[in-house]
Amino acid sequence: MKTLPELGDDSVVRVSRQGGVAAIHSLSRPREIEFAQCDTGQRRRICSVLEGCLPLDSSESGRGDQRFYQIEVRSRAGETVLKVPEDQAPGDLVHLWDKGQLL
Template sequence: MKELPALGNDATVRLSRQGGQVTTMTRPREIEFAQCNVDEREQICNVLNRCLPQTSTDVGRGDQRFYQIEVRYRSDNRDDQLRFTVPEDQASEELKRLWDKGQV
């Protein structure tokens, strides 16, 4: 299972809802940790950590929607990225709210 790395002020989280027949529901959301306070960053990391057990590579078949989560960060003085998907029917309400409203 993937692990969420330690994320600092330079991290960016990009959430998008993919799949399904209605492509207008994609509406990506980007959250820059530099714009968040410490508590908000911790809450976002907690939501993402709870998503990791629900990740799947077998998503997007037929009308199935899923959330694509991309985390961009710096590690050992280099840019890095973690990408994973969560089927919509397994996504927590917190993840849905984070994508929809940009807040936990």
Template structure:
């Protein structure tokens, strides 16, 4: 997995739950967090949740078991820009491996 870059105010995080047998819009809702728009304590909470969750997933591809069969998974996409680099990271985390804080962030759009 690519190392998590420094998340500055330019970073935007998209968090969605995908997969399963049937696509149901309410169950696949995407959350977007623009770090520049979050107060500092909430921004730190979101970044802490990501740091905890990212090692549990892998980029999309043949070696990633997320989404196989009817398994749900979380898709985290981080768009970032720093002084030295910019880009996107996409990580898929099987729902059963995801920390409860990640699911709460996706469901409520809030940190616990």
């Protein structure tokens, strides 16, 4: 199973929805979250969502017409890409993608 790199002020999380019958960029609606713009509580909640997605990561995502969420985590320590099938995505991940933030 993949692990998250250490996340600090320089970290960026990008969430997009991919796949489906027609690959239309506007439907992917990528969201980019810069940790430098987040307070400690927001960072903690985002990290919790990301850690919850680790066991859902699947290289099989996107086969056929299946949609999936692609999560790119970039930091000084490296980059991690997760692919989470849409039908298994936690509600907080969907909200993060939809609104670009958590409640």
